[in-house]
Amino acid sequence: MSPNESLILAVVDDDDDVRMALSRLLRAMGHEVRLFTSAEEFEAEDPVVDCVIADVRLPGVSGLELRERLRTRNRRPPVVLITGDGDRLARDFGNTLDTPVLTKPFDAAVLAEAVRSVMSTTAFHRERHAH
Amino acid sequence: MPTDDLYRRAAVAGGVGVWHWNLETGEIHVDPFIKEILGFADHEIRDHVDEWAKLVHPDDAASALERVEAHLNGATSSYDREYRMRHRDGSYRWFHSRGSVSRNEQGAIVRFAGTVTDVTERKRAEEALRRAQELNRRIVDSTGDCVKILDLEGRLLYINPVGLRLMGIPDGDELLNRLLVEFFHGEMRQAADRAIASARRGGAGRFHYSMRMASGVTKWFDAVVTPITDANGAVVQLLVISRDITERRREDAFRAAQHQVLEMIATGTALAAVLDSLARLVEGQADGMFCTVLLLDEDGITVRHGAAPSLPPGYVQAINGLMVGPNAGSCGTAMYLGERVIVTDILTDPLWEGHRDVAQKFGLRACWSMPIFSPRRKVLGSFAMYYTEPREPSDRELRLIETAADIARIAIEQQRSYQEADAQRRQLAHLNRVATLGELSGALAHELSQPLTAVLTNAQAARHFLNRQPLDVEQLRDAVEDIIKNDKRAGAVIDRLRALLRKEEIARQPVDLSDVVREVIDLAVGELTSRRINVKSALAPAVPSVLGDRIQLQQVVLNLVLNACDAMNTTDTGDRLLMLSTRADDGFVELAVSDRGPGIPDGQLERVFEPFVTFREQGLGLGLAISRSIVAAHGGSIHAENNADGGATFRCFLPTATPNPSSRPSKIKSQSLGFQPSR
Numbered sequence: 001m002s003p004n005e006s007l008i009l010a011v012v013d014d015d016d017d018v019r020m021a022l023s024r025l026l027r028a029m030g031h032e033v034r035l036f037t038s039a040e041e042f043e044a045e046d047p048v049v050d051c052v053i054a055d056v057r058l059p060g061v062s063g064l065e066l067r068e069r070l071r072t073r074n075r076r077p078p079v080v081l082i083t084g085d086g087d088r089l090a091r092d093f094g095n096t097l098d099t100p101v102l103t104k105p106f107d108a109a110v111l112a113e114a115v116r117s118v119m120s121t122t123a124f125h126r127e128r129h130a131h
Numbered sequence: 132m133p134t135d136d137l138y139r140r141a142a143v144a145g146g147v148g149v150w151h152w153n154l155e156t157g158e159i160h161v162d163p164f165i166k167e168i169l170g171f172a173d174h175e176i177r178d179h180v181d182e183w184a185k186l187v188h189p190d191d192a193a194s195a196l197e198r199v200e201a202h203l204n205g206a207t208s209s210y211d212r213e214y215r216m217r218h219r220d221g222s223y224r225w226f227h228s229r230g231s232v233s234r235n236e237q238g239a240i241v242r243f244a245g246t247v248t249d250v251t252e253r254k255r256a257e258e259a260l261r262r263a264q265e266l267n268r269r270i271v272d273s274t275g276d277c278v279k280i281l282d283l284e285g286r287l288l289y290i291n292p293v294g295l296r297l298m299g300i301p302d303g304d305e306l307l308n309r310l311l312v313e314f315f316h317g318e319m320r321q322a323a324d325r326a327i328a329s330a331r332r333g334g335a336g337r338f339h340y341s342m343r344m345a346s347g348v349t350k351w352f353d354a355v356v357t358p359i360t361d362a363n364g365a366v367v368q369l370l371v372i373s374r375d376i377t378e379r380r381r382e383d384a385f386r387a388a389q390h391q392v393l394e395m396i397a398t399g400t401a402l403a404a405v406l407d408s409l410a411r412l413v414e415g416q417a418d419g420m421f422c423t424v425l426l427l428d429e430d431g432i433t434v435r436h437g438a439a440p441s442l443p444p445g446y447v448q449a450i451n452g453l454m455v456g457p458n459a460g461s462c463g464t465a466m467y468l469g470e471r472v473i474v475t476d477i478l479t480d481p482l483w484e485g486h487r488d489v490a491q492k493f494g495l496r497a498c499w500s501m502p503i504f505s506p507r508r509k510v511l512g513s514f515a516m517y518y519t520e521p522r523e524p525s526d527r528e529l530r531l532i533e534t535a536a537d538i539a540r541i542a543i544e545q546q547r548s549y550q551e552a553d554a555q556r557r558q559l560a561h562l563n564r565v566a567t568l569g570e571l572s573g574a575l576a577h578e579l580s581q582p583l584t585a586v587l588t589n590a591q592a593a594r595h596f597l598n599r600q601p602l603d604v605e606q607l608r609d610a611v612e613d614i615i616k617n618d619k620r621a622g623a624v625i626d627r628l629r630a631l632l633r634k635e636e637i638a639r640q641p642v643d644l645s646d647v648v649r650e651v652i653d654l655a656v657g658e659l660t661s662r663r664i665n666v667k668s669a670l671a672p673a674v675p676s677v678l679g680d681r682i683q684l685q686q687v688v689l690n691l692v693l694n695a696c697d698a699m700n701t702t703d704t705g706d707r708l709l710m711l712s713t714r715a716d717d718g719f720v721e722l723a724v725s726d727r728g729p730g731i732p733d734g735q736l737e738r739v740f741e742p743f744v745t746f747r748e749q750g751l752g753l754g755l756a757i758s759r760s761i762v763a764a765h766g767g768s769i770h771a772e773n774n775a776d777g778g779a780t781f782r783c784f785l786p787t788a789t790p791n792p793s794s795r796p797s798k799i800k801s802q803s804l805g806f807q808p809s810r
Binding site for chain 1: 582589
C-alpha cells in the first residue's frame with residue numbers, strides 16, 4: 001500500500017469541527033472521505049470503505065462497540081480509534097487493544113501511519129467497485 | 132607448805148594458786164583460793180590427789196595423768212596441761228596447771244610442785260573466737276559472692292569455693308599466688324590497680340570487671356576491695372568481695388534498649404526494623420537464645436514473617452505462610468489458641484508433629500511462644516524464644532517474653548494506626564488531587580481536545596493546500612477560519628471551567644476551624660514527616676464556629692498545607708517550618724498557613740489562585756483555585772502574602788455562624804459542574 005494510494009475512508013465523529021477538519025485534511029492527502037456523526041448512522045448506510053476512523057466517545061453506540069460489531073462480520077474494514085481521553089482508554093485496556101488509538105490532538109503523519117499500519121495487518125480488502 | 136603471805140597474795144591476785152604434791156603419800160596441797168574458785172571451803176576437799184582427780188572432767192583426766200607420768204618419767208622437762216574441774220554447782224571451769232620435779236644428785240625425785248591458774252575466761256574467749264571463725268568460714272563459703280584474700284602486693288592467697296564455682300574452676304591452686312590484676316586487661320586492669328592501692332592505704336576500692344567463665348559465658352562482677360588489719364590497725368591483707376552483676380547489667384541494658392525500641396516506634400521507624408531490634412534486644416538477655424516475631428495476616432490464619440534476626444533464612448522461609456492451628460508448632464498453636472505455649476522439647480512434643488523436621492534440621496529443641504494481642508484481644512502475632520537444647524523457661528524468661536510481646540504489640544498497633552492515617556490521608560489527597568482533578572481533567576481533556584484537534588488538523592490540511600499549484604484560496608480560507616473558530620472554542624472551555632470552579636453545592640453545618648486544622652495535621656502527619664517538615668500550630672481554643680461543609684474545608688486546609696509543603700521542597704530540611712494558626716477576628720475566623728519557601732514572585736500574589744497557574748514543576752495548578760472557589764462559596768475570602776522574613780502566608784477568612792433561628796442546615800444551590808465525567 002503505497003503512501004500515495006487513494007483510499008476510501010470513513011470518519012465517525014460527533015464533533016462537527018473535528019469531522020470537518022479531518023475531512024479537509026484527508027481529502028488534501030488524496031483520499032476519498034465518507035462522514036458520519038454516529039455509529040448508528042455509519043451502520044445504517046454500511047458503506048464500502050478501506051478503513052474507519054472513529055471517535056471512541058460517541059452518542060449511542062461508542063467507537064469501541066462499533067469496532068466490535070465490525071469484527072464479527074465477514075468483510076470488515078479495519079478501525080482506527082481517536083479519543084480525547086487517551087489515559088482512560090489506556091487504563092481500561094492497557095496494551096490488550098489491538099487497534100491503533102490516537103489521542104487528540106494528533107499529527108496528520110501519525111494518522112496516516114496508523115491507517116497504513118492497520119490496513120497492512122488486516123486481511124480485509126475493499127471490493128473494488130467501479131464508481 | 133608455808134608460803135610467804137605477800138607472795139601468796141600476789142599470786143592470788145594473778146589468779147595463780149600454788150600446789151605441792153607428795154608423790155609418796157599422794158598428799159597434795161593446793162592453795163585454798165583454788166578450792167574457793169570451785170565453790171568449796173578449804174576443809175571440804177581433802178588434800179589428796181584422789182580427791183582432786185574426782186573433780187577433773189572425765190574427758191580430760193586420762194590425758195592429764197599421762198602428762199604427769201611423762202614428766203615424772205623424765206620424758207618432759209616440765210608438766211603443762213589444761214583441763215576442766217567440776218564446780219560445786221556441777222559446771223566446769225578450765226585450769227592451766229604447770230609444774231616440775233626437783234631431783235637429788237642420784238636423780239631421785241625430792242619434790243613435785245607447780246602452779247594452777249583459772250583460765251576459764253581465756254578459754255571462753257578462745258571458744259568464742261573459734262566459733263566466730265567457724266561462722267566466718269561458713270559465711271564466706273556459703274555466700275553467693277566470690278571472696279578473695281590478697282597479700283599487700285595483690286597476690287591471691289585465698290579464694291572461696293563460690294569464687295571457684297563461679298569461674299567454673301575445680302581447683303584454685305593454680306590461681307594462688309598470682310597477681311589479681313593479671314586476670315584483667317586495659318581499663319579494667321587500671322581500675323583494679325586503683326582499687327587495690329586504695330585498700331592498701333586503708334581505704335576502700337571498687338571496680339567492675341568482666342570475666343569469661345569456663346563454660347564460655349562472660350559474666351560481669353562488681354568488686355569491693357577493703358583492707359584487713361592486724362591488732363595494731365596495720366593493713367596486712369586485702370579482702371576482695373565480688374558480686375555477680377551480670378543479670379543486673381542485662382536488666383539495665385534491657386531497660387535502656389527498651390527505651391530505644393519505644394523511641395523507634397514513636398518516631399515511625401518501619402515495623403520490620405523495630406521488630407528486628409526488639410528480637411535482638413531480647414536475645415541479648417540470655418546466651419544461646421533465638422527470638423522470632425511472627426505476624427498474623429488479616430485473614431486470621433496465615434502466619435507471616437515479622438523478625439528473626441538470628442535464625443537461618445531457611446527456617447524463616449519454612450515458617451512464612453504456614454497456617455495457625457491446634458498443633459501448628461509453638462507459635463502457630465499459641466496464635467490459634469490465643470494463649471502462651473511452652474514446648475520444652477520439640478522432638479517429643481505432639482504440637483510439633485507436622486513441623487518437627489524443619490526444627491530438627493536447624494537444631495532447634497525448645498520453643499516458647501506468647502501471642503501478641505491487640506487491646507481488644509485480637510491476636511496480632513506471636514513472640515517466641517528458641518533454644519538449641521530441651522529447656523524449661525525461668526520466671527525471668529517468662530516475664531521477658533511477656534514484656535517483648537507487649538512491646539511488639541505497641542509496634543504493630545502503631546504501624547497499623549500509621550497505615551490507617553496514611554490511607555486516610557491518601558484518600559483525602561486522592562479525593563483532592565486525583566479524583567477531583569482526575570475527573571475534572573478527564574472531562575476537561577475531552578472538551579479541550581476537540582477544538583485542539585480541529586485546529587491542528589485544519590492547519591495541517593492548510594499546509595497541504597499551500598503545497599498545491601494552483602493555490603486553492605477558498606479551501607485555505609475555510610481551513611484558517613476553522614482554526615480561528617476552534618481556538619476561540621478552546622478559550623471558551625477554559626472560561627467555563629473558571630466559572631464552574633467558583634460555584635459548587637455545599638452543605639452547611641457549624642464547623643470548628645481549629646478542629647479541621649487538627650484533623651488535617653493528623654491526616655498529613657506521614658507526608659509532613661517524610662518531607663521533614665516541622666509543624667507549629669497556634670490554634671485558638673474557643674474559636675467561633677463557621678457554617679460550612681467540613682470535607683470541603685478540610686480540602687481547603689489540606690490544599691494550603693500541601694501547597695506550603697511543595698513550596699518548601701527546595702528549602703534546607705532544618706528550616707522547613709509549617710505554621711498554622713486560627714483566631715477570631717470580628718465576625719470572621721482567620722486561618723493562616725505560613726511556609727518558609729521562596730515566597731511568591733512579585734506581582735503574582737493574585738495569580739496563584741487562577742486555575743492552571745503554578746510556579747511548581749508538578750501539579751496542574753488547580754489546588755489554590757479550588758480552595759478559593761470553596762472559600763468563596765462559604766462567603767469568605769482568601770489571599771496570599773509574602774512574609775517579611777521569607778516564605779509566604781495564605782490567609783483565609785470565613786464568616787462565623789451567626790445565631791439565627793432560621794439557619795437550619797441548608798444547601799446553597801448553585802450551578803453544578805457542567806462537565807460530564809468521561810464515561
